[in-house]
Amino acid sequence: MLALVKKGECAIGTHVRFEISKKHIKDYMIYKYGVEDMEFNELNFEFVKDYEFYLKTVKNNANNTALKYITNFKKIVLTAMDKELLTIDPFKRFKGKKTRVPKKPLTGLEFQVADVAIAVGLAALTISNPVALVGFGIYGILDATGALDSIKNSLGGDTVILKSNFEK
Known part of the structure; x- marks a missing residue:
């Protein structure tokens, strides 16, 4: 895939x-x-x-x-x-x-955290690797919103799944 x-x-x-x-x-x-x-x-x-x-x-x-x-x-x-x-x-x-599940809008702080995570991710990567760029953006959003902790816990620890996928 x-x-x-x-x-x-x-x-x-x-x-x-x-x-x-x-x-x-x-x-x-x-x-x-x-x-x-x-x-x-x-x-x-x-x-x-x-x-x-x-x-x-x-x-x-x-x-x-x-x-x-x-x-x-x-x-x-x-x-x-x-x-x-x-x-x-x-x-x-x-x-x-x-x-x-009732949906609620993001707070101003949640928007700011997501914006910062995306900006940092975009600044850290070159445009020559769009897959890594998108992956890093997703990773940054997940991490900034706390969702990454849930994913890591469901995987049994501090496994960073995105890193291993980019190495394949």
């Missing part, structure tokens, strides 16, 4: 989301089954429901966040079905419902 980001056909945020989703799936399989990998034909409805429960309890994800990771996983499973690696859809009976 990183190749698609470099070509401008995919957003860096999408790549990061799929990398985090992949890590969550791997962690779940280790937690539940003691393995790092499984065959597609071993997936079933119970796997999906237990994965949802794992995301909400062990990973402490909110409902909508857990559903986003499940949606990312479902896209991979549907691709496997298209390639005939899997004949039965494990998501067929899965019905996740998003929780409506």
Whole structure:
């Protein structure tokens, strides 16, 4: 997927989301089954429901966040079905419902913090690497708003996922 980001056909945020989703799936399989990998034909409805429960309890994800990771996983499973690696859809009976979240506008201080983070990010990078520029901007916003701490905690520590993605 990183190749698609470099070509401008995919957003860096999408790549990061799929990398985090992949890590969550791997962690779940280790937690539940003691393995790092499984065959597609071993997936079933119970796997999906237990994965949802794992995301909400062990990973402490909110409902909508857990559903986003499940949606990312479902896209991979549907691709496997298209390639005939899997004949039965494990998501067929899965019905996740998003929780409506009241949105509130950012405060003046939150806007200022985001502006400073973006300005610092733009100043620190050259225009010759637009992927890194966009990635750094996203990183700066996440860090400035405190969202990066949540991502790092869900990954189990101070892992900086964006750095490793740019090195690939």
